[in-house]
Each structure stands twice: as C-alpha cells, then as structure tokens.
Amino acid sequence: MPQRRRCGVLGDPISHSLSPVLHRAGYVATGLDWEYDARRVPAGTLADVVGSLGEQWRGLSLTMPLKREALPLAAEVSDAARLAGAANTLVRSDDLTWSAGNTDIGGARAALAERGVTALTSATILGGGATASSTGLALCDLGAREVRLLVRSADRAAETASVLRSHPGRPDVVVAGLDDVVTGDVVVSTIPAEAQEAGLVTRCADVPVLFEVLYSPWPTPLAAAADGRVLVSGLDLLVHQAALQFGLFTGVDAPLDAMRAAGEQALAARGAS
Template identity: 50%
Template sequence: MVAPRRCAVVGRPITHSLSPVMHRAAYDALNLDWSYDAVEVGAGGLAAFAAGLDDSWRGLSVTMPLKREAAELAVHRSDDVAFLGVANTLVREQDGWHASNTDVPGALTALREAGVECVRTVRVLGGGATAASLVLAAHRLGALRVTLQLRDPSRAGETLDVARALGLEVEVVGLETPVVEHADLLVNTIPPAATAGRAHELVEASGAVFEALYDPWPSPLLRAAEEEGVAACSGLDLLVHQAVLQVVAMTGQVVDPQVLRVPAFDAVAAR
C-alpha cells in the first residue's frame, strides 16, 4: 500500500480552483490515504514555499502566476517545459522537483475527444501561457498557420515566440479585427464576456472551438458552437485531462477521467 502523502494546488487567486475536488476523487477511487489542499502562494513566493515543505509532500499542481517560477525551480524539466518555459506540475523526487506541463497533452486529449484530429489553420484569441500551450498542442495536430488576436497586439510576445519557434506562419491582429478567413480551430483564452457580441461570427468561421475558460458556464462561444453544430471542447475538458496526467505523475497510478469529470462538472454547475 502506498504511504500517505500530501499534494496541493498553489497560486493566487486559488479559492476558485477545482483541483481539490478532482484530485481527492481520484485518491478515493485509487484507495489512497493522501491529502490534497489549495494553498495561496503569490508571485515570487513559490521557491520559499517549496523549501518549507517536509518529506511528506509529493506533488504540486501549479496555476497562475507561478507557472514560470515552477519551471525555474525544477532540477529536471520535461521537453515541453524546456520549450515553453512554464510548468503546471511539480513532483518531488530524490534529487529535487521535476517539472512537467500536462496542459499540452491534456489539450490534445480534449480536442481528440471532441473529434478534432487534424488542423491546419488556427485562430487564437489572447496570449500568455495558456495560449502558448494550446498553440503547441495545435501544432501537434498539424497546424501550419496561426492568427493571434489580442486587444493589444504588442503583448503577443510569449505566444508569438512559441509560434515562430515551431515554424508556423503567424499573423498578429487586434481583437476586434473582422473575421474574413475560415480557421480549422478557434481557441479562446480571454474572458468569455469579451466574445459575447461576436460569438456566432467567430464560430461560423471555425471548424472547431476550444474554449479554454469555464466561468461563466457555458460560455457564449460554447453556446454558439452548440447552436451552430460545431465541434467544441472546454476548459473543463482540459482541466480534467491535465489533472488525470497529474495524478499519474504524482501517484504512479492511472485513474479513469470520468472519476474526475463528474465532481468537476458538478462543482461548476453548483456555482
């Protein structure tokens, strides 16, 4: 039997996190006497927090604004972490913390679950760590061209650098730029309210939709996708699949995604 260990999700703000209900459900299903908490840790505080943990601690799920700090803290980085410079998972091994990014494979699983197996053109609303991870996921589905739409195009740096490093053809435009070309995949990483007035316009010009956020639920884009009959997956789907991979990394055991999906969707529905 695996000895009791401690894990947690860290970041700020953290009270909204669904990670505790998912990971605790996984531990119950796997008959593990482990604990999983939510701990608020602000920017610049991850290294000090990690240094204060005793040997009972096994893993950390890392959310904003600590994903870059997690990558820097680790003694070993997965290929995706080394490429992106951000990590959402830290697992303590004998030589220190090992960092991985389960957002990328989690996104791939969510897309394939929605029937999206291949894309060539991608439209991304927003920038930052999430957008960069999803551009990498899209590249692995065959993406060749990406359009980045931001309220301030000068802030596309992080995602733009990733797209260029992947050899993608890239265009950066303003968020309100009219949609004139079809995209195989629409990715949204900005607050859903910002797309409310254009949801149908954006969805009609897309072969599939990836709505990375889940508050409010369902978002305007997800509603429009359902009404238009366009394949879609959500931030909840991503959250479930990346958490499944975190459970494997931390416990060494495989759990059915449905074990995590039910409490996560129930928690969102209750909000």
C-alpha cells in the same frame, strides 16, 4: 507508520480552483490515502514555499502567476515545459529533487482528441497569454502550421508568438486585433466571457471546432453559439491536464470518468448557489 502523501495546487488567486475536487475524487476512486489541498502563493514566493515542504509532499499543481517561477526550482525540466517556458507541474522524486512538467499541452491535445480532433492545418487563438501558449503548442503538435493570434494588445502577445514560432513545426504565426478575421480548423478562446462581444461571436461561427478554455461562467457567449459544431470545454481541458498530473504524482492511472463527474458536480453546485 509512514506519513500520508500530500499534493496540492498553488497560485494566486486560488479559491476558485477545481483541482482539489478532481484529485481528491481520483484518490477515492483508486483507493489512495493521499491528501490534496489548495494554497494561496503570491508571485515571487514560490521558491520559499517549495523549500519549506516536508518529505511527504510528492506533487504540486501550479496556476498563475507561478508557472514561470517553477522552472529554476527543478532538477529536470520536460521538453514541453522548456518549449512553453512554463511549468504547471512539479513532481518530487525519491531523492527529494523536483522535476518540472507541463500537462496543459498534453491535456489540450487529449481534450481535442476526445472530441475527434486529431489533425489540424490552421487555427485561430483569441488571446495571447500563457493559456494561449500552451493550447497553441498543442495545436502545433496536431499539425497546425498557420496560427492566428487575435489580441487586444500586440505587445502582450509577443512572448506567446515567440513560443509558438519555436515549435519544431515552425508554424507561421500572425498577430492581429480581436476585430480581425477568424479562420482555420479550430478557434481557441482564452479571453474572458465579457470580451466575447456579438461581432466576435459572429466571426467565429464558420469555424468547425470551438475550444473554449473557460469552464465558469458557462456557457460563455461563444459556447452558447456553438450548436452543431464540435465544442471542447474548459472542463475538458482541466480534467485531462489533471489526469496527466495525477499519473505523474501517484504512478497510478487516473480515473478520468470519476474525476470528470466530480468536476461537473462541483460546477453544478456553484451554479446553484
């Protein structure tokens, strides 16, 4: 009897991850007898862990702090992962080599498109870390040519600014403080809920689209103030990037509705506990 196929999510911390919930729901909905688990993998140890995996392992979802460590482990690197300088996906081929991809970018595009946002000219991103890089590249794919990065520390945003400027669209990227002006067709928040102070919420009020990448706690101050505007949530992003991974891992179209419903139920249960 052939071994059951296995996939999983690796990172540190990892106990909060909804990825097992989403992927397992996908397996149930499509009738796949696969396994998907979460495993804590600290920074600096990814190569050893990947090297120890048996032949039944077919896909890995990667979260912080492993997304940059994944690139040297892959025989092939997708254009998106190379542009971002980070991979959230490792897919194993039949020859047992790994390919690296980045479904965060495509997931962000799909999450925006689902809410009717398919073209942009300018945007503001709150925060300057890895999530700002991937969502920023998605915004540039949708046409944004002016991107403002509002951050607490300009030095910490230097890498993200460089990544966005390397996009083929060659956007104009401005780095400023969190207390600066918020403008554009969309504002993307990648900052913690506790950093969303009242003045910042007010400055974001006139931007027609809010993309809040958090899904817990929910609603964040920014999301709570988004009545009447287009709101893209962190769960939207998570489900769409997971659906793209699901297809890469299994070769089967992802059951998006089933995966989303499972994620909503899991978050509701967490909120009730």
